[in-house]
Amino acid sequence: QKEVEQNSGPLSVPEGAIASLNCTYSDRGSQSFFWYRQYSGKSPELIMFIYSNGDKEDGRFTAQLNKASQYVSLLIRDSQPSDSATYLCAVNIDAAGNKLTFGGGTRVLVKP
């Protein structure tokens, strides 16, 4: 079992709809969780992080964390064609360090 799992997709979403991405992790000691976006041929860039149970909103993005169920999700509201990318979930399992373990990514395709 991989430490961080994501559905590879592609997740096809109509423009203006909500895209919902899920990520599960295996280490209950995981402390903080990150969502990165990676356009094709480019490097990953951070969208947002979360470390407390519940929701965290930043613009059109909402991260949701449920430590009891060991999953973290990302919602993209009012999806735009420019949101078409691969979204990587990353988990910091090292409480004192800053070592990230990445999931395989979910490819999102927003159709006009």
Add this chain to the structure above:
Amino acid sequence: DAGVIQSPRHEVTEMGQEVTLRCKPISGHNSLFWYRQTMMRGLELLIYFNNNVPIDDSGMPEDRFSAKMPNASFSTLKIQPSEPRDSAVYFCASSLRSSGRQMPRTDTQYFGPGTRLTVL
């Protein structure tokens, strides 16, 4: 401000040759990470440094791989000898690790543009 700088951007070499990838982190950052990304294995952490000191190299696949950080503004990842299965995109990332005991850690890692390595 310049972001993380990597060179070369593309490298094509033949099996058995030595390959050296270079990285200049963002000025002022004190943590540096080397990652490898392939379709099969995704994005994997190879090694990371804090204040130029290697902290965790458990992701380095084998002895053919080595990394150094002689100063705060430069790091290298070397593969000797290279093999076709080393073909991948290699990313360098840097972050500012705050002093003190921040729990949990949410340091943002900034990635360089990557080096696409092809070993024939």
